[in-house]
Amino acid sequence: MKKTAFITGITGQDGAYLAEFLLNKGYKVYGGFRRLSAQNFLRLDELGITNKVTLVETDMLDASNLVRTIKEVKPLEVYNLAAQSFVAHSFKNPILTGNVTGLGVTNLLEAIRIIDPDIRFYQASTSELFGLAKEFPQNENTPFYPRSPYGVAKLYGHWMTINYRESYNIFATNGILFNHESPLRGIEFVTRKITNAVANIHFGKQEYFDIGNMDVRRDWGYAKEYIEGMWSMLQADEPGTYVLATGENHSVREWIEVSFNFIEKEIIWEGEGEKEIGRDAKSGKILVKVNPEFFRPAEVENLIGDYSKAKNELGWEPKTTFNKLAEIMVKADIEKNK
Numbered sequence: 001m002k003k004t005a006f007i008t009g010i011t012g013q014d015g016a017y018l019a020e021f022l023l024n025k026g027y028k029v030y031g032g033f034r035r036l037s038a039q040n041f042l043r044l045d046e047l048g049i050t051n052k053v054t055l056v057e058t059d060m061l062d063a064s065n066l067v068r069t070i071k072e073v074k075p076l077e078v079y080n081l082a083a084q085s086f087v088a089h090s091f092k093n094p095i096l097t098g099n100v101t102g103l104g105v106t107n108l109l110e111a112i113r114i115i116d117p118d119i120r121f122y123q124a125s126t127s128e129l130f131g132l133a134k135e136f137p138q139n140e141n142t143p144f145y146p147r148s149p150y151g152v153a154k155l156y157g158h159w160m161t162i163n164y165r166e167s168y169n170i171f172a173t174n175g176i177l178f179n180h181e182s183p184l185r186g187i188e189f190v191t192r193k194i195t196n197a198v199a200n201i202h203f204g205k206q207e208y209f210d211i212g213n214m215d216v217r218r219d220w221g222y223a224k225e226y227i228e229g230m231w232s233m234l235q236a237d238e239p240g241t242y243v244l245a246t247g248e249n250h251s252v253r254e255w256i257e258v259s260f261n262f263i264e265k266e267i268i269w270e271g272e273g274e275k276e277i278g279r280d281a282k283s284g285k286i287l288v289k290v291n292p293e294f295f296r297p298a299e300v301e302n303l304i305g306d307y308s309k310a311k312n313e314l315g316w317e318p319k320t321t322f323n324k325l326a327e328i329m330v331k332a333d334i335e336k337n338k
Contacts, residue, residue: 021228067110109170122173182223205337212292213252217250219249259330
């Protein structure tokens with residue numbers, strides 16, 4: 001008999017890759033999506049799996065909808081990947097972010113408690129919980145200090161997951177995933193914004209791009225590998241909290257330099273702060289400009305994860321290097337922008 005999984009946020013980067021992974025494992029996959037004026041199944045289409053999953057209209061703010069969905073789908077595993085997940089957007093829409101990203105978790109956990117407490121539940125936590133980090137690298141015991149409405153909402157969902165685990169004996173697990181990227185990453189996220197712009201510059205479609213704070217450092221991994229870590233957490237004997245990361249970090253400036261390397265352009269930096277620019281070393285053309293509009297009201301300067309618990313208990317570890325990840329994404333965007 002096939003295992004059944006329900007994935008909220010199936011139309012996102014992680015949801016699409018997870019659906020593909022579970023289908024390859026022989027699962028029956030249901031995917032929750034939010035009804036919009038124009039539906040976006042581009043990622044599922046790109047992976048060729050849109051017709052292989054059963055799509056279910058889902059509203060994380062409607063508890064009755066979630067109760068009905070869990071009752072009808074009868075999943076053995078639930079992966080909650082639904083969120084308003086763009087940090088910059090969360091500053092402009094803090095209440096919406098709190099409702100969807102925070103309270104939505106409670107609605108889903110309550111549906112599981114009511115319908116079938118034996119369901120195994122995965123909550124997508126985030127390295128943004130650490131925010132103004134108090135120790136380096138960050139692990140499962142590092143104190144949290146979120147610096148955005150998104151981070152605060154995720155922290156609520158994180159602790160609510162632990163609360164339902166301890167109060168109702170639900171197999172509820174948190175995955176604290178550090179930044180993970182891929183060609184399916186939304187264009188609004190900095191890594192994909194850069195690789196897409198590099199591809200456009202390569203084809204002469206644009207002259208330069210604007211960027212925010214280039215000094216922030218992140219621990220960047222390959223999303224397809226992190227999906228396997230999510231699944232492994234729900235196969236463990238006991239629920240818990242796990243960090244998935246690479247154990248090294250790099251600045252946004254480094255990501256820009258490596259991305260341009262793949263179209264054989266070297267960047268020379270001039271100026272400081274808001275007046276910094278990046279020029280093509282050969283032609284002298286400006287390719288990168290700093291735009292203060294992209295700075296966060298409260299910045300998360302430096303994140304780097306310690307994934308040793310996941311390695312020791314789940315056998316999970318990252319395989320794709322920083323340079324290789326940039327290469328994968330630049331090549332994909334060049335192919336898309338031809």
